[in-house]
Amino acid sequence: MATENKNLSIYDKSKIPNAKSLRFGIVVSEWNEAITEALYKGAFDALVDCGAQQENIIRWSVPGSFELTFGAKKMLTTEEVDAVIAIGSVIRGETSHFDFVCSATAQGIKDLNVAYDVPVIFCVLTDDTLQQAEDRSGGKHGNKGTEAAIAAIQMAVLGN
Numbered sequence: 001m002a003t004e005n006k007n008l009s010i011y012d013k014s015k016i017p018n019a020k021s022l023r024f025g026i027v028v029s030e031w032n033e034a035i036t037e038a039l040y041k042g043a044f045d046a047l048v049d050c051g052a053q054q055e056n057i058i059r060w061s062v063p064g065s066f067e068l069t070f071g072a073k074k075m076l077t078t079e080e081v082d083a084v085i086a087i088g089s090v091i092r093g094e095t096s097h098f099d100f101v102c103s104a105t106a107q108g109i110k111d112l113n114v115a116y117d118v119p120v121i122f123c124v125l126t127d128d129t130l131q132q133a134e135d136r137s138g139g140k141h142g143n144k145g146t147e148a149a150i151a152a153i154q155m156a157v158l159g160n
């Protein structure tokens with residue numbers, strides 16, 4: 001289902017485990033800051049809405065999405081967290097750099113999920129235009145940060 005047919009911000013709170021006892025790390029890329037800050041707000045607000053304590057949400061910033069893998073690895077290996085959310089916004093430019101950044105970031109975060117026992121949630125927008133990014137970070141398609149927060153809670157308690 002394409003995002004166009006799924007609002008990224010809708011969740012049934014009654015079906016989401018309470019996050020009161022959980023600790024979360026959120027690593028935020030500074031590239032396209034207006035987008036990533038909107039994604040962060042969506043994630044933070046959803047975690048708190050589902051019971052997370054604000055003091056149990058640790059935020060770190062990294063320069064760009066390519067650095068999210070290292071930032072998430074450092075977060076999960078040095079902080080006591082139950083899940084990490086990696087937030088980025090990659091917007092296509094003139095060259096193929098977009099493809100390399102997106103691929104490396106996706107593969108890197110996937111690799112962390114294989115190598116470690118703490119879920120790392122892929123909250124990285126990969127858009128052709130700024131409008132697409134705006135639509136998915138609190139715009140007409142909702143907020144992928146909200147979606148990522150719900151996934152983080154669900155994965156943090158998986159198998160418990």
Ligand SMILES: Nc1c(NC[C@H](O)[C@H](O)[C@H](O)CO)[nH]c(=O)[nH]c1=O
Nearest residue numbers: 029031063064065066088089090091
């Ligand atoms: N163009 C975008 C980047 N590029 C920067 C890289 O992520 C990385 O920081 C640099 O290559 C140094 O290692 N990053 C984004 O997050 N979004 C972009 O649109």
Ligand SMILES: CC(=O)[C@@H](O)COP(=O)(O)O
Nearest residue numbers: 091092093094095097098
């Ligand atoms: C995703 C990128 O790295 C990209 O925005 C950089 O732009 P350009 O390809 O024009 O150098």
